Amino acid sequence: MSAFHSPLSAELLAYWHRQQHGAPLPTTEDFFDHVPPRLAPLLILFEHHDGALIVRYLGTQLVERWHEDLTGKNWLGFNRHLNAKNLLANFMTITQHPCGGCAQSSFITTTGRELNIETFSLPLAVRAGRPARIISGSFALETMGFAEEARGWMAPRALQWINLGFGVPAFAPKSPGEPNS
Secondary structure, eight states, rough: OOOOOOHHHHHHHHHHHHTTTTTOOOOOOHHHOOTTTTTGGEEEEEEEEEEEEEEEEEHHHHHHHTTSSOOTTTTHHHTTOOHHHHHHHHHHHHHTTTOEEEEEEEEETTTSSSEEEEEEEEEBBBTTTTEEEEEEEEEEEEEOOOOOEEEEEEEEEEEEESSSSSSSSSSSSOTTOOOOO
């Protein structure tokens, strides 16, 4: 991908690279030490535990968007419309390859309007024996109106891997919008 739809995705990638400090991946601690204030409210930190994606951090604007703080909860339990098998496969690819993952999708809002978003996920280094982690940004490409809420998620229109300096997998990301099997 040569250009992101959201300038915040490019800002997140540049910030992620600055936090590497000569290592292949930034640590969670390095990443969160200096998160730019305009990114922090739009970030989600996921941790993989036995087939669950536990939310370890959820930015305030995302809590407002979904009207629920999912910190400490299983993301897959909250998002039963997602294909958990495909989402977990993408998570593992991002952490094990490593590479980034980017998707464009949308929500239907309470006013019936389609709100386009770009989601961008990056791996983080973890200490030995700790669960794999990724940081994701969820960036709305349009502004929600007063008292408008996100509802009715729509499957991604575009999914792709992002080269972080290690190449990208030879296979495409799996759509989390495909029906669960």
